[in-house]
Amino acid sequence: QKEVEQDPGPLSVPEGAIVSLNCTYSNSAFQYFMWYRQYSRKGPELLMYTYSSGNKEDGRFTAQVDKSSKYISLFIRDSQPSDSATYLCAMSATPTGGGNKLTFGTGTQLKVEL
């Protein structure tokens, strides 16, 4: 079983819809939770990050973390065709020896249609 599970999609929604993207994880040591957006043939772009449990909002994006359920979500309101991309969740715990190592989900491919 992978440490981080993410539905690969593809997920297709009409313009203006609310999109819900989710990841589950098994490692209780994860403390930082991030969402990246990746367009085709580009590097991942950091969208949002949260520390521990709770919600964080930034414009049309809301990130939620529920550590008790080991479940994180990204909501996109008023989705636009420009939101069409692959969304990757990533998590960070302090590995043995310290440092920074991200564990990624496989990514969900989102298409927002006109």
Place this chain on the structure above:
Amino acid sequence: KAGVTQTPRYLIKTRGQQVTLSCSPISGHRSVSWYQQTPGQGLQFLFEYFSETQRNKGNFPGRFSGRQFSNSRSEMNVSTLELGDSALYLCASSLGGTLGVAFFGQGTRLTVV
């Protein structure tokens, strides 16, 4: 502030050759991590460097190695290339503390033929 810069953007190499990829982190960032992205495996952690020292390593064979210079720039080397090494190699930079968020470059797309 300039982002993470990776060079070259594209590479085509032959099996058995070796390759060196370069990454310049965001100014002031001291941690550089490398990831391999393939359609089948997704993003997988290769290693992380901080202050010229390898701090963490993923589960990749010894053919994959790296180093970091005093100005925080990093290079990754892959020797004896195999077809399965074809991937997008991504570099991520962060300030350097533990549990920090990371910012990615555009990647180097390596094709091994």
